[in-house]
Every structure is written in structure tokens, then in C-alpha cells.
Amino acid sequence: MAALFLAPFYLAVCFYVLNWMLKWMAVCNNIFALAAFRYGFSALYILTATTLLSSFLIKKPDGLHRTLKHISNLWLGTFLYALIGIGIADFIRILLYFSPLADASWFHSKLMFAATGFFTGVLILFFSFYGFFHAKKLYTTTWNISSAKSCSGHDTLKIALIADLHLGYNTDEIFLKRLVKRINKLQPDLIIVAGDTFDNDFHAIKHPQKCASILSALKSTYGTYCCYGNHDLDEAILAGFTFGGQKENADERFEQFFHDAGMTLLDDEVRLIKNHFYLIGRKDPARCKKLISEKERLTPNQLTQHLDKSKPILIIDHQPKELSLLADAGADLILGGHTHNGQLFPGNLLLPLMWENPYGLLKKGNAYSVVTSGAGVWGPNMRLGTKSEICLVKMQFHS
Incomplete structure (x- = not known):
């Protein structure tokens, strides 16, 4: 309408x-x-x-x-x-x-x-x-944060964060190869893909197997983990507006793509990584509303209530919402995207009116929120006043 x-x-x-x-x-x-x-x-x-x-x-x-x-x-x-x-x-x-x-x-x-x-x-x-x-140029943005906790085996954890690839019409194999090369050069301990890997249309990816193969070359100590974003489902879109209402089930090709790309999907799931730190991937609220088969996502407290909170807790949440709730639930680092930092000027000037942390680093209680402007673009294949980026988060621990 x-x-x-x-x-x-x-x-x-x-x-x-x-x-x-x-x-x-x-x-x-x-x-x-x-x-x-x-x-x-x-x-x-x-x-x-x-x-x-x-x-x-x-x-x-x-x-x-x-x-x-x-x-x-x-x-x-x-x-x-x-x-x-x-x-x-x-x-x-x-x-x-x-x-x-x-x-x-x-x-x-x-x-x-x-x-x-x-x-x-x-x-x-x-x-x-x-x-x-x-928009085709990739930047690397480094954020240095510290935690009062200790992390077994690490003084510093190097996390490569990307989001909003929007694979399809605006992001092709050439761009992905450059992205993988840049990330691997950083030699990260952990790679996070914080949602919107897809662009509402699996068919938009001209060569999905080739794209998955390229992304499978990502290298890190603990692997590549991802969560879903609001665009990670198959639906008809006209000028940014969706048509068709709710869908019964998600498109299985998306999850298969993650598997082929060597990414571990965390969908309201908690992983204890080598007994060193916890990694939690949250469901996307907008995606949940559009899929009949999806359950409502768990609250921050439900996700962390049984965890050993002496260990670092890292959370992937595509949309940078509920920062206070996540911090209160014991999160040490909240990694997200979604905003694109406005992508096109003057959009980047308006985002602070809508988001507590529209882009960059924000301290919330004992937690840090890091929001990336995204590696890809949505809609107009342009960027002005913002950048396509890989975020390198260096999380320093007290031993």
C-alpha cells in the first residue's frame, strides 16, 4: 500500500x-x-x-x-x-x-x-x-576495546567484522575476491558476518556456487560465523517495498549457501568456542515476523542466563537494537550492521535520530557495541559520505 x-x-x-x-x-x-x-x-x-x-x-x-x-x-x-x-x-x-x-x-x-x-x-x-x-573501494576500520575479563590463550582477540554484503546485482565475484583477500591479510582469530548476506532474492546471485566457493577461502583461527538479517529471505521487492505478506517457510538455499561458504549460522544459538569465549548469534526480528514457521527470538536474558559470565560473551545481532538489554544480560561485545551508516549523504546525518549507535563504537555499560557501515550496498549502487568496510575489532583482555 x-x-x-x-x-x-x-x-x-x-x-x-x-x-x-x-x-x-x-x-x-x-x-x-x-x-x-x-x-x-x-x-x-x-x-x-x-x-x-x-x-x-x-x-x-x-x-x-x-x-x-x-x-x-x-x-x-x-x-x-x-x-x-x-x-x-x-x-x-x-x-x-x-x-x-x-x-x-x-x-x-x-x-x-x-x-x-x-x-x-x-x-x-x-x-x-x-x-x-x-562504493567499490574497500576500507579497513580498526576498533580497539578492552575487557576486564580474561580469555584463555589470548591477550587480544582479533575479530574481522563484515555485514550487509547484499549478494546479487550490486556485489559480484570480483568484489568478493578482493574482500576475502583483505580479510585474510588481517589474520583474524574470528570472522563475523553480521547479517544481510543476501538481497531478498537468491536468484539475484548470478553464480551462487562460485560466490560460496570464494567465501569458503576465508581463513581464521576459529572460523567464520554468521547470523540472519532482515534481507536474508526470498521476497518480492518494488522500490524498497515488500509484497506478498508472510511466507510459510524460509528458502533453504540460503542456509545451504552458508554451509557451502564454510560459515556457521547461529540463529538464536550459543557456542562456547574452544572453552575460551561464548559466541551468540541472534535471530532478526523483522525476518521472524515475515516467516510463519519462525519462532519469536529469545530475549537477551534467555540467551545468557545459563552461561559462565566470567568468560567473554560476544553477540552477533544484525540490527543494533536492545543494546542496554544485551549489556545487562552480560554481553561484552555486540557486533552488528544493518544501518549502512546511511550509505548516501545526507542519510548518514539522519541516522542518529533513529539508532542509538548508527555506526562505529559505543560503550554501553560494560559492553561495547560495534556497528559496521557494511561491505556491500543496498538499492543504489553508490556510497557518498560513507564507506564500504571491513571492521577489525581488537579486543584486549586482562590476564
Whole structure:
């Protein structure tokens, strides 16, 4: 219902952007003012703007479907910055119109109008191209924390944390190979994949066996552990909105992929790793609500009540919620993702309004929360003001 409600608004802003683009191009060259060009450009614009719908409806042939998905993802990011750029330019124009400068001859000149359009267009293209290529670059972020507990055999535990791979249209085998190489170079003791490995569509992964094989090359002392995220189920999505309601069961291919990739799935499960520390993986609350067969996830106290709390307790929880409850239940380290740190500016500025720890490191009681911005991207295959990252958490213990 939300998608249908927002559709008229989307069409309105699409027309708003198209209208200003045609006006600016028309003053640059007479060719752009010709009816044939305006109709042709408008048709191409409409086809691109509606790839959100056409990629949802057209599933076959697979090559066409994937092409439409790639175009729609590129379109989403570019359109966002087109709307922001044109909106700011239009707002400044309105302010100047009601100022004394409105009477100046340059304000009404053709050259000034063309220059405004050109400058706005260059900025839109720059941010779009930068965002696209920046999303492909992997960073390593290191967080140093300390614990009053001791950990048998370790003064420091090195944990490689990744999340939000969103395997499929935006994350391919080339990116995964670089990711695995970077993680292995860190020589971690433990590797954590904190949810949203998938992108709501197993079919979106062009070569699932090859991707699983690449990820199986991850190396660490204690192995690779993962939990589910809200996107780790198969469901129809149109412009970010899900359709179809609840599903009876989860897609078994997801769990099989984890097995083939050498990852141990913890779904409201506790593991005592070599008698050194506890590792707990939580169910995702949003995923539980969408699957009829899923039980409600256990509370933090239910997960930790029978544990030896003199040992370090590490918890993987995709969405960084219930931090106080987890800390009170004895957690020493809470590892998550989900937020992407907003992925695209200005989203990263708004996240603190919604999340206690939208990104980075936060001390909560005796526990630390570490939230990664994610290794992959969701929706627009761009990043601006954020980064695709691997987090290296160095947890120091008192001996």
C-alpha cells in the first residue's frame, strides 16, 4: 500500500526534474529546443525512471531483467542527487527573486540561466560517478576495546567484522575476491558476518556456487560465523517495498549457501568456542515476523542466563537494537550492521535520530557495541559520505 501511495509523489518529482532539465538544455543549444529532441529525451527519461517497475515485472529473459535492475539501481542514486541539486538551485532562485537582486539584468540573462543548469548538471554527474566508484573501494576500520575479563590463550582477540554484503546485482565475484583477500591479510582469530548476506532474492546471485566457493577461502583461527538479517529471505521487492505478506517457510538455499561458504549460522544459538569465549548469534526480528514457521527470538536474558559470565560473551545481532538489554544480560561485545551508516549523504546525518549507535563504537555499560557501515550496498549502487568496510575489532583482555 505504501508503494501505491507514494507513486504519485514519485511521478511528480520525476516530472519536476525532467522539466528543469529540458529548460536548461533548451537555452544551451537550439538543437535541444527542437520538438524531436525533447520528445526523444523525455521518452528515454521515462523509460529509465520506470525501470523500478519494469525490472520488478520483467523476470525473463534473465539478461534483460539484470540489465533493468542495474539501470534502476544507478537511476536511484543519480535521481536522488538530481533532485537535491535541482531543488537547491530552484530554492536559491526563489530567494533571489524576492531579494533586491531580482531587478539585476544578469539575474534574467540567458547566460546566467544556462550557467546555472550546466553547473548543477556537472555536480550531479560528479557525485553520481564518485558515489558509484567509491562504493567499490574497500576500507579497513580498526576498533580497539578492552575487557576486564580474561580469555584463555589470548591477550587480544582479533575479530574481522563484515555485514550487509547484499549478494546479487550490486556485489559480484570480483568484489568478493578482493574482500576475502583483505580479510585474510588481517589474520583474524574470528570472522563475523553480521547479517544481510543476501538481497531478498537468491536468484539475484548470478553464480551462487562460485560466490560460496570464494567465501569458503576465508581463513581464521576459529572460523567464520554468521547470523540472519532482515534481507536474508526470498521476497518480492518494488522500490524498497515488500509484497506478498508472510511466507510459510524460509528458502533453504540460503542456509545451504552458508554451509557451502564454510560459515556457521547461529540463529538464536550459543557456542562456547574452544572453552575460551561464548559466541551468540541472534535471530532478526523483522525476518521472524515475515516467516510463519519462525519462532519469536529469545530475549537477551534467555540467551545468557545459563552461561559462565566470567568468560567473554560476544553477540552477533544484525540490527543494533536492545543494546542496554544485551549489556545487562552480560554481553561484552555486540557486533552488528544493518544501518549502512546511511550509505548516501545526507542519510548518514539522519541516522542518529533513529539508532542509538548508527555506526562505529559505543560503550554501553560494560559492553561495547560495534556497528559496521557494511561491505556491500543496498538499492543504489553508490556510497557518498560513507564507506564500504571491513571492521577489525581488537579486543584486549586482562590476564
